[in-house]
Amino acid sequence: MLVARYQQPMLRLARAYVPSRAVAEEAVQDTWMGVVKGIERFEGRAAFKTWLFRILINRARSAGVRERRHATVEPHHAVDPIRFDTNGQWAEPVEPWTGDSEDRLEASTWGPALQSGLEDLPPRQRRVLVLRDVEGLSCDEVCELLDISPGNQRILLHRGRTRLREILETQIAKA
Amino acid sequence: MLSLRRRDIVCQQAVEMVTDYLEGSLSRRSRRRFEAHLRACPNCAAYMEQIKLTIELTGTIEPEDLTPEAKADLTELYRRWRSE
Numbered sequence: 001m002l003v004a005r006y007q008q009p010m011l012r013l014a015r016a017y018v019p020s021r022a023v024a025e026e027a028v029q030d031t032w033m034g035v036v037k038g039i040e041r042f043e044g045r046a047a048f049k050t051w052l053f054r055i056l057i058n059r060a061r062s063a064g065v066r067e068r069r070h071a072t073v074e075p076h077h078a079v080d081p082i083r084f085d086t087n088g089q090w091a092e093p094v095e096p097w098t099g100d101s102e103d104r105l106e107a108s109t110w111g112p113a114l115q116s117g118l119e120d121l122p123p124r125q126r127r128v129l130v131l132r133d134v135e136g137l138s139c140d141e142v143c144e145l146l147d148i149s150p151g152n153q154r155i156l157l158h159r160g161r162t163r164l165r166e167i168l169e170t171q172i173a174k175a
Numbered sequence: 176m177l178s179l180r181r182r183d184i185v186c187q188q189a190v191e192m193v194t195d196y197l198e199g200s201l202s203r204r205s206r207r208r209f210e211a212h213l214r215a216c217p218n219c220a221a222y223m224e225q226i227k228l229t230i231e232l233t234g235t236i237e238p239e240d241l242t243p244e245a246k247a248d249l250t251e252l253y254r255r256w257r258s259e
Contacts, residue, residue: 088187090219094219096225097228133234134233134234162190
């Protein structure tokens with residue numbers, strides 16, 4: 001069933017645009033209405049999911065808070081600089097997530113941590129992460145949907161992925 | 176301890192290159208340097224594996240449950256859609 005299959009992905013994407021769950025659900029519902037009205041216009045030129053997401057992004061944008069055009073550029077480090085020595089080399093060994101730590105990587109541990117980590121990402125990173133790594137869309141599809149350049153997409157993806165890695169690392173260290 | 180040549184990249188640079196590497200957007204020269212660094216540095220190799228595992232785990236995130244109201248609304252919407 002179409003709704004059941006796409007409802008959660010759409011909700012997750014909508015939450016990257018609007019502040020509350022209720023508004024996100026509204027945008028999703030609105031999207032289904034748009035789909036009902038526009039299904040004849042879907043000519044199979046794009047993947048159905050991409051077409052659906054495009055409608056959703058339009059609805060969510062108009063429902064959400066208007067974004068500031070000039071987002072502040074925050075400095076970013078994939079890894080906290082404190083972990084490198086003055087030569088730029090790791091100060092302490094990096095523990096591989098295999099063997100012992102594999103057992104500690106249980107779904108019950110990382111599932112909720114990743115979920116909340118994803119929700120805490122800045123909206124633009126979150127949208128890219130959701131579309132690329134959760135939904136499995138290609139770079140081209142994401143650039144088109146979000147109207148961003150491939151370079152910009154990579155930066156957002158890099159920031160999001162390295163942040164989620166940090167979160168998992170913390171979880172594993174705690175376990 | 177790595178013995179550094181002038182053209183070599185250091186770990187702190189390598190961790191910033193992982194996404195560009197995985198996306199296939201590094202120049203051939205940068206890619207070769209990056210790969211050479213990973214071969215020589217077990218720490219960065221471990222970091223790379225962690226990033227790959229992070230991507231894999233992100234792909235398995237389970238959706239949150241819908242509220243009952245949202246479910247009811249959608250079922251209704253779907254019924255209307257099917258009957259149109």
